[in-house]
Amino acid sequence: MNAAVQVDDLTKRFGGTPALRGVNLAVAPGEILGLLGPNGAGKTTLVRILSTLDTADSGTARVYGYDLVRDAHQVRALIGLTGQFAAVDKDLSGLDNLEIIGRLLGLSRRDAKVRAAALLERFDLVEAGRKVAGGYSGGMRRRLDLAASLVGRPTVLYLDEPTTGLDPHSRAALWDTVRQMAYDGTTVLLTTQYMDEAEALADRLVLLDGGRITAEGTTAELCARVRGRTMRIRPVDPADLPTVAATLVAAGLTGGTVVADAGQYQVPVNSDEQVTAVVWAIAACGVALAGIDTGTPSLDEAFLRLTQSEASLVAAGSEVSR
Numbered sequence: 001m002n003a004a005v006q007v008d009d010l011t012k013r014f015g016g017t018p019a020l021r022g023v024n025l026a027v028a029p030g031e032i033l034g035l036l037g038p039n040g041a042g043k044t045t046l047v048r049i050l051s052t053l054d055t056a057d058s059g060t061a062r063v064y065g066y067d068l069v070r071d072a073h074q075v076r077a078l079i080g081l082t083g084q085f086a087a088v089d090k091d092l093s094g095l096d097n098l099e100i101i102g103r104l105l106g107l108s109r110r111d112a113k114v115r116a117a118a119l120l121e122r123f124d125l126v127e128a129g130r131k132v133a134g135g136y137s138g139g140m141r142r143r144l145d146l147a148a149s150l151v152g153r154p155t156v157l158y159l160d161e162p163t164t165g166l167d168p169h170s171r172a173a174l175w176d177t178v179r180q181m182a183y184d185g186t187t188v189l190l191t192t193q194y195m196d197e198a199e200a201l202a203d204r205l206v207l208l209d210g211g212r213i214t215a216e217g218t219t220a221e222l223c224a225r226v227r228g229r230t231m232r233i234r235p236v237d238p239a240d241l242p243t244v245a246a247t248l249v250a251a252g253l254t255g256g257t258v259v260a261d262a263g264q265y266q267v268p269v270n271s272d273e274q275v276t277a278v279v280w281a282i283a284a285c286g287v288a289l290a291g292i293d294t295g296t297p298s299l300d301e302a303f304l305r306l307t308q309s310e311a312s313l314v315a316a317g318s319e320v321s322r
């Protein structure tokens with residue numbers, strides 16, 4: 001089956017900074033793909049390229065078989081983009097904004113009016129639609145931005161961190177809208193920094209870090225991997241950290257990292273047996289401990305863990321990202 005969005009080996013640099021380092025990605029028709037990654041991962045760069053707003057240095061990308069560069073016109077007819085920064089004119093009313101976009105897309109005056117009214121209704125902006133967009137709250141502006149990206153009835157919708165900075169109520173409302181759109185058959189590529197958002201919305205997740213895809217899977221698979229626990233082991237003397245690391249690896253407890261700042265070693269554990277095994281191994285190696293505890297991983301640890309677990313599947317000795 002043809003992918004809605006197909007990305008092959010895309011690279012992009014800004015001067016000396018590599019933003020994308022060989023990204024491969026496929027989004028199935030009707031799917032919500034979550035592109036999860038920290039600040040600077042390359043999410044916006046990828047979305048801008050897929051929207052024909054920027055071009056890649058190498059590699060290819062297609063939307064429903066149309067090449068991003070050669071068939072840019074057809075691609076633009078299929079996509080909608082909601083960015084972190086609204087493409088909305090602050091001096092115009094919400095209604096005028098949507099009507100103008102409709103006119104620019106080639107709708108008749110009458111059709112543009114009807115479409116604008118329908119979208120304002122859908123996004124609960126009927127009242128606000130008569131007022132200038134500059135006075136809107138953050139949540140209202142996001143909704144108008146989203147409405148603007150839907151005027152052209154896109155088949156594929158890119159949402160670039162749509163809820164960053166939104167209050168919880170607006171966030172939940174936007175989630176509902178995205179779910180509804182996917183239910184209606186729109187293909188969605190959603191970028192986010194939030195694990196919970198990805199989990200709530202996406203069918204499948206791709207983790208982007210340092211311009212590279214470092215993990216992918218269904219949301220359930222990745223979240224299950226992330227949800228394991230982390231054990232934190234603090235020796236009295238930080239000089240013992242390498243001994244702790246070596247002891248655990250020798251005991252088959254892999255995937256750990258030294259966190260030098262905190263003077264601790266962190267290792268993922270997935271069962272009570274593994275927790276016990278860590279304690280036994282440490283006790284047996286004779287390192288004096290200041291503390292040992294078990295907790296759920298922070299988002300940073302989750303990223304790190306996903307990145308590492310995937311990297312460990314790649315042949316050892318290959319370049320480590322970041």
Ligand SMILES: Nc1ncnc2c1ncn2[C@@H]1O[C@H](COP(=O)(O)OP(=O)(O)O)[C@@H](O)[C@H]1O
Nearest residue numbers: 014017019037038039040041042043044045046
């Ligand atoms: N216009 C630009 N000029 C120079 N560097 C850029 C530009 N856009 C992005 N970058 C750099 O490319 C990398 C990826 O950025 P970006 O795609 O915005 O990441 P994200 O959206 O995941 O936060 C970062 O290192 C960023 O500083």
Ligand SMILES: [Mg+2]
Nearest residue numbers: 043044045161
């Ligand atoms: Mg971004």
